[in-house]
Amino acid sequence: MSADGPAVVAIGGGHGLATSLAAIRRYAGSITAVVSVADDGGSSGRLRELLGIPAPGDLRKCLGALLPSPSPLGRALEHRFAGGGELDGHAFGNLLIAALAATLGDFVAGMDEACRLLGTVGAVLPATTGPVVLKAEAAGSELEGQVRIMATHGITHVSLVPPDATAPHAVLEAIARADQIVLGPGSLYTSVLAACAPPEVSEAIASSAATCVYVCNLREQVPETEGYDVAAHVAALEAHGVEPDWVLADTGHVALGDVPPGSQVVTSDLAAPGGHVHDAALLEAALRRTVD
Secondary structure, three states, X not given: OOOOOOEEEEEEOHHHHHHHHHHXXXXXXXXXXXXXXXXXXXXXXXXXXXXXXXXXXXXXXXXXXXXXXXXXXXXXXXXXXXXXXXXXOOEHHHHHHHHHHHHHOOHHHHHHHHXXXXXXXXXXXXXXXXXXXXXXXXXXXXXXXXHHHHOOOOEEEEEEEOOXXXXXXXXXXXXXXXXXXXXXXXXXXXXXXXXXXXXXHHHHHHHOOOEEEEEOOOOOOOOXXXXXXXXXXXXHHHHOOOOOOXXXXXXXXXXXXXXXXOOEEEEOOOXXXXXXOEOHHHXXXXXXXXXX
């Protein structure tokens, strides 16, 4: 972390946001991760249904990305219980978040305590204060649930149930004082736009004076974004009221297309060896170029 670095808010979910956090922590003065909590699969989905809490899985990944250094406790966050029984398949980090939320009587307070306990170098916050269901419009019909939507082609719009889901006040404060907002990478509709879907969040991004940067995926995600080039990703963002100032794209892996003129495009090598995920060091260098 840089004492005189920018205040950065990173928005999204899953492994993609964790990669962005690994890059951002190398130059930022402060970091706030705003994480989608609409997951309804695996351990997260089971805990959400059982306890009525926001899905903790993507939050857990971001906690791990902001640990000050490797540690046994950090590694334990990703430990999954096996051998059958009620704990089978649950990640310890998900259970920790659920237990802290239950103990404190508030999910956001539980995340604050998780950050304090682990000594993270930034804040990790859910995009909504309560559990939500992701809803999508595709091919003239509506469907609900992140897992179902990820397996769907032709998505035109996503939103949340309930439609008036509220964001934590700390999220809105962080966006308001941010110097840079980083979106993605990650599943376009089920991670990035799911995290932007709370009306308060998208409105806060639109009214913020921060530089907004979209980190485009390295490839299409079949079937969710099958056939998408960079321009199609940006068009989907703009259709949801999110207009990035900068777009970072590795055109060695994804076609550029006709990106709308409102976004400045930085094309650069961003992929780690193998081309499946972003390289944190390469992403850091590209993100630095967009800081005013």
